[in-house]
Amino acid sequence: MMTNQAAGEGAPVRGSRGRHAGPAAAGQPVSVQRAELVGRVRRGLVACRAHPLVTAGGLVVIAMVAFCFLGPALYHTDQTHVFLSQANLSPRAGHPLGTDGDGVDELGRLMKGGQVSLEVGAAAGLLAAVLGSLWGATAGYLGGAVDGAMMRIVDAAIAIPAVVLLLLLVSIYRPSTAMLILVIAGTAWLGTARLVRAEALTLRVREYVQAARVMGSGNARVILRHIAPNALSTIVVNVSFQIANAILLLATVSWLGLGVQFPSVDLGDMIGAATQTISDGYWWQILAPGTAIIVIVVAFTMLGDGLRDGFSADG
Amino acid sequence: MTAYLTRRMLQAIAVLLLVTLIVFGLLKLAPGGAAAAVLGNGSTHQQFLLQYLTWLGRILHGDLGYSRRLNESVSYLLAASLPRTLALMGISTLIALAVAIPLGLVQAVRRGRAADHVLRGLAYVFYGTPTFVLGAVLVLFFAVDKHIFGAEGPQAPGIVGVVTDVRDLTLPVLTLALVTIATFARYMRSAALDSLAQEYVEAARARGAGERRVVAAHVLRNSLVPVVTLVGLSFPQIVGGAVVVESFFNIQGMGWQIWQAVLNHDFAVTLGFTLVIGIGAVVGSLLADLGYAVLDPRVRYAQR
Numbered sequence: 001m002m003t004n005q006a007a008g009e010g011a012p013v014r015g016s017r018g019r020h021a022g023p024a025a026a027g028q029p030v031s032v033q034r035a036e037l038v039g040r041v042r043r044g045l046v047a048c049r050a051h052p053l054v055t056a057g058g059l060v061v062i063a064m065v066a067f068c069f070l071g072p073a074l075y076h077t078d079q080t081h082v083f084l085s086q087a088n089l090s091p092r093a094g095h096p097l098g099t100d101g102d103g104v105d106e107l108g109r110l111m112k113g114g115q116v117s118l119e120v121g122a123a124a125g126l127l128a129a130v131l132g133s134l135w136g137a138t139a140g141y142l143g144g145a146v147d148g149a150m151m152r153i154v155d156a157a158i159a160i161p162a163v164v165l166l167l168l169l170v171s172i173y174r175p176s177t178a179m180l181i182l183v184i185a186g187t188a189w190l191g192t193a194r195l196v197r198a199e200a201l202t203l204r205v206r207e208y209v210q211a212a213r214v215m216g217s218g219n220a221r222v223i224l225r226h227i228a229p230n231a232l233s234t235i236v237v238n239v240s241f242q243i244a245n246a247i248l249l250l251a252t253v254s255w256l257g258l259g260v261q262f263p264s265v266d267l268g269d270m271i272g273a274a275t276q277t278i279s280d281g282y283w284w285q286i287l288a289p290g291t292a293i294i295v296i297v298v299a300f301t302m303l304g305d306g307l308r309d310g311f312s313a314d315g
Numbered sequence: 316m317t318a319y320l321t322r323r324m325l326q327a328i329a330v331l332l333l334v335t336l337i338v339f340g341l342l343k344l345a346p347g348g349a350a351a352a353v354l355g356n357g358s359t360h361q362q363f364l365l366q367y368l369t370w371l372g373r374i375l376h377g378d379l380g381y382s383r384r385l386n387e388s389v390s391y392l393l394a395a396s397l398p399r400t401l402a403l404m405g406i407s408t409l410i411a412l413a414v415a416i417p418l419g420l421v422q423a424v425r426r427g428r429a430a431d432h433v434l435r436g437l438a439y440v441f442y443g444t445p446t447f448v449l450g451a452v453l454v455l456f457f458a459v460d461k462h463i464f465g466a467e468g469p470q471a472p473g474i475v476g477v478v479t480d481v482r483d484l485t486l487p488v489l490t491l492a493l494v495t496i497a498t499f500a501r502y503m504r505s506a507a508l509d510s511l512a513q514e515y516v517e518a519a520r521a522r523g524a525g526e527r528r529v530v531a532a533h534v535l536r537n538s539l540v541p542v543v544t545l546v547g548l549s550f551p552q553i554v555g556g557a558v559v560v561e562s563f564f565n566i567q568g569m570g571w572q573i574w575q576a577v578l579n580h581d582f583a584v585t586l587g588f589t590l591v592i593g594i595g596a597v598v599g600s601l602l603a604d605l606g607y608a609v610l611d612p613r614v615r616y617a618q619r
Binding site: 248 | 331333336440443454466562574580592
C-alpha cells in the first residue's frame with residue numbers, strides 16, 4: 001500500500017516536488033517563487049477536494065483543539081470557585097452556554113473538560129494503536145503456534161466488554177490521569193492487533209521480507225523495520241479510530257463516576273453531574289458537553305475513514 | 316465440516332480457559348485480600364496454579380462466589396438480574412436488526428445518492444454519540460418535557476412485569492437500539508455492496524430479473540449471512556451498552572449490578588459477572604462462526 005505511494009502515482013504527493021525544487025528556487029526571481037507557491041497551494045486544495053472526509057475531519061479536529069487549548073486565553077472564566085447564587089443558569093448574556101450545578105460557566109468548563117478528553121484520548125489511542133500493532137505484527141509474522149497462542153489471548157480479552165474491563169481495572173488501580181491512559185490503552189489495543197496481524201500475514205511472504213531474512217535479520221528487526229512500516233497505512237488509520245474510541249471510553253467511565261477525579265474534569269464528568277439533576281430539565285448542561293463529544297468523535301472517525309479510503313485509492 | 320467443527324470447538328475451549336485466567340488474574344490483583352476472601356485464608360501460601368485450579372473447580376461446580384456486601388451468593392444475584400438484561404438486549408437487538416437491515420440495503424442500492432449520504436451522516440452521528448448522552452437527550456425530551464415515557468426503567472420485581480411495562484421500557488430499549496443500529500447498518504451497507512458486485516447479481520440481471528427481484532432474492536439474502544453472524548460477534552459491545560443503559564435508567568440487571576459492585580469494591584460480584592459475560596461472548600462468537608459455516612457452504616469448503 002505505502003510502497004506504491006513512494007512512486008508518486010495517482011493523487012499528488014505533497015512536498016515531494018517542492019523539496020527537489022527547493023535549492024534551485026533560491027536563485028530564481030520572485031515571480032517564479034510565487035508561481036511555485038501558488039502551484040503548491042493549488043495542489044494542496046486539489047488534494048483536499050479529492051479527500052473531503054480527511055479535510056472535514058482534520059479541520060474539525062484542529063478547530064476543537066484550538067477551542068479547548070487556546071479558548072481559555074480569550075474567554076476567561078473562574079473554574080475553581082463555587083458560586084451557588086449563579087447555579088444552573090440557562091444560557092444568557094455573560095454565560096452563553098449557561099452555568100452548571102456549582103455556578104461555573106459551562107463554556108469555560110467545556111474548554112477545560114475538552115482538554116482532558118483530548119489529551120487522555122490522544123495518548124490512550126496512540127498507545128493502544130502502537131501496542132496492538134506490535135502484538136499483531138509479531139503474531140502475524142511469526143505465525144504457527146505463537147500466532148495461535150497470541151491471537152487466542154486477544155480473543156479471550158475481547159470477550160470481556162471494554163467498559164466492564166475498564167471498570168474492573170479502575171476499581172483495582174486508583175484512576176489517576178496516567179493510569180487512565182494506560183488502562184484505556186490496555187483495553188483498546190485488541191482490535192488493532194487483529195487488523196495488523198491480518199496485514200502482517202500478507203506481508204511476511206513478500207520478497208523484501210524474505211530477502212531481509214536471508215541476509216540474516218533477526219525477527220525483531222524484520223518486524224520493526226519491514227512488517228510494521230509497511231503496515232503503516234493500516235496503523236495510521238487505526239490511530240484515528242482508536243482516539244475516537246478512547247475518548248468515548250473515557251467519557252463512559254467518567255460518567256459512571258470512576259474516571260477523571262475531582263478537581264480535574266472531562267466531558268463525561270460534566271454530563272454525569274448533569275444526569276443527577278436531569279429531572280429539573282437543565283438541558284444545556286447535557287447538550288453542550290454531549291455535542292462536544294459527538295463532534296470530536298465524529299471528526300476523528302471521519303478522518304480515519306477518509307484516510308483509509310485515500311490509502312486504498314492510492315495503493 | 317467435522318474437522319472444522321472440532322478445531323473451532325477446541326479453540327473456543329482454549330479461549331474460555333484464557334478468559335477464566337484473565338478474571339482470576341484480576342482477582343489476584345484486586346486489593347483488600349479479595350482473592351483470599353474468595354479462596355479461603357489457607358490459600359495464601361499456595362502456588363498461583365493451585366489457587367487457580369481450586370477456583371476453577373469451584374466455578375465448574377457452579378459456585379461463582381459470595382457477596383458479603385449483599386449477603387447473597389453471586390449465582391443468586393445472577394439469576395435475579397440476568398432475565399432483565401436479556402430482555403433489554405434481546406428486544407433492542409431485534410429492533411436494531413429490523414431497522415438496520417433495510418437501512419443498509421437502501422444505502423447500498425442508492426450508493427452515492429442523497430439517501431446514502433444522509434444515512435451515512437446519521438450513522439456517523441449515532442456512532443459518535445455516547446450511550447448516556449443519547450439516553451439523556453431522550454429522557455429530557457420524552458420524559459421530562461413531554462411526559463410520554465418514564466425517565467426510569469421498569470422497576471417490577473418479575474421479568475413479566477418488566478417486559479409488559481411499555482411506558483418505562485421504551486426509552487432504555489430505544490437508547491440501546493439506536494446505538495446498535497448505527498453499527499449494524501454500516502455493516503449491512505458494506506455487506507450489500509459486496510453482494511452487488513458479485514457475479515450472481517450480474518447473472519440474475521442478464522437473465523432479465525427486475526431490480527426488485529435482484530435486490531430481494533440475491534443481494535438481501537446473501538448479505539444477511541454476515542449480518543446475522545455479526546449479532547453473535549457484537550455480544551460484548553451490546554453488553555457494554557447495556558451496562559450504561561441499565562446504570563442510566565436504574566434497571567437492576569447485570570450491568571447495573573456490575574456498576575454497583577465496582578463502586579462498592581465488591582469483587583466477588585464484579586468478577587463472577589464478568590466471567591459469565593465472557594463465557595457468553597465466547598459462546599456467541601462460536602455460534603456466529605458455526606452459523607456462518609451452516610449458512611454459507613463456501614466457508615465449509617474453504618476450511619476443510
